[in-house]
Amino acid sequence: MTEIPRITEEGVAALLDRLPRSSFVEGAFLGGTPGLDVVDPATGRALTQVVDADAQSVGLRALDAAVAAQEAWAATLPRERADILRRAFELCHERADDLALTMTLEMGKPLAEAYGEVTYGAEFLRWFSEEAVRLPGRFRPAPAAPQAILTTTRPVGPVLAITPWNFPLSMGTRKIGPALAAGCTVVLKPAAKTPLTSLLLMQILADAGVPAGVVGCVVTSDSRTLSSTLMADDRLRKVSFTGSTGVGRTLLAQASEHVLRTSMELGGNAPFLVLPSADVPTALDAAMPAKFRNNGEACTAANRFYVHASVAEEFTRGLAERTQALVAGPGIEEGTTLGPLIDEAGLAKVEELVADAVERGARVLTGGKRLDREGFFYAPTVLADVPRDARVNREEIFGPVAPVIVMDDVEEMVAAANDTEFGLMSYVIGEDLGEITRVAGRIEAGMVAVNLGVASDPAAPFGGVKESGLGREGSHEGLAEYLETTYVRLPL
Structure with a gap:
């Protein structure tokens, strides 16, 4: 290293x-x-x-x-x-x-x-x-x-x-x-x-x-x-x-x-599916880099977290705890794990998306605001009870915000994952091989990461559909x- x-x-x-x-x-x-x-x-x-x-x-x-x-x-x-x-x-x-x-x-x-x-x-x-x-x-x-x-x-x-x-x-x-x-x-x-x-x-x-x-x-x-x-x-x-x-x-x-x-x-709107068979620690290990790597400013970043109800409470609590532990600050400072957004426009866009979700009924579990300091910093954020019509479900966030949507049915999760004009990256978390294979094969995306939060590799074909x-x-x-x-x- x-x-x-x-x-x-x-x-x-x-x-x-x-x-x-x-x-x-x-x-x-x-x-x-x-x-x-x-x-x-x-x-x-x-x-x-x-x-x-x-x-x-x-x-x-x-x-x-x-x-x-x-x-x-x-x-x-x-x-x-x-x-x-x-x-x-x-x-x-x-x-x-x-x-x-x-x-x-x-x-x-x-x-x-x-x-x-x-x-x-x-x-x-x-x-x-x-x-x-x-x-x-x-x-x-x-x-x-x-x-x-x-x-x-x-x-x-x-x-x-x-x-x-x-x-x-x-x-x-x-x-x-x-x-x-x-x-x-x-x-x-x-x-x-x-x-x-x-x-x-x-x-x-x-x-x-x-x-x-x-x-x-x-x-x-x-x-x-x-x-x-x-x-x-x-x-x-x-x-x-x-x-x-x-x-x-x-x-x-x-x-x-x-x-x-x-x-x-081009653009992405990556779904992150936590299936009923998921091991929650594995899901959290994948979720953190999938969402917060590069300050959340990646076309491959997890944009929508669809979590099965059977594991939702444990996953959401763990995601909020790990997100609270992130250290926002200048990238050159020792100990920093989350840097600033690129500019004021990027910061304002994240603020708008979070405000829209909250107005529609989402709850802020951690973060949810810009940081009171110089530069373009937004607090690492987890949103719960995010409604399906919130803008964060349709638009690329490009920032450190994780919206969690709980669902009772795997078919519903797959349908929601595909309900977008984008199809670049997707994430599937589970331990049942048959379940993983069925879901991953139906996701409309150029790339699918299974039980991993990062999939980019120069030896692999990178690109999307739709x-x-x-x-x-x-x-x-x-x-x-x-x-x-x-x-x-x-x-x-």
């Missing part, structure tokens, strides 16, 4: 002084006059400023570089691409202190969780370094002619990768890793709230040997102009986006103009998202 260093004001200042603070294009940071605040959500004050790039001109410059580098990068031997990705994986671990502290400062997650994200994010680079030398293809005789069927793959081409603020490192590596392994060049657009980690990743990739132009990073507050400009350019061949379903719909409409390949990892997205990231499926298949007919 990584030993968490003690953070000092001097250490923070030294890190901020050496961080790159401008877009990365053609293998170099562009420089310029910083003017875009990067806010520390633990204080509500600016940590530093970065250069707010002109979305159109810098975006096109990054795409020009990616297009110019595409042919040579695609022709690079898979083993060479693999070695570069492996070196980037190693550099992430060598620079884990800087990466973790940067994530905590700009996003707010506890430092221990930030180190966990370094491990998780770096693993995408290692996984896809191994996949780079296993590009798919096959040869077989045609069944009804003296001929053969040959299938080969080639890279899709230049990619626009748009990442969110909640996992600043791993969302980048989860897209860049397979793209580079497949032979694609990439223009990365990180969230304006958390650009610093992505800029550190650019330096790592350059130091690992990624050639100039193969990866670029455009830091801008004008996301709409950047995406519309690049997606209107017929040289771009793929868009990979992680974020809200609303923005995803807009991007899909824009992608239709040039029939761009798309990968969309309005939670298109395509998969990670595993072999993640590489295929960046490849085109060609069929060649050959005489024998």
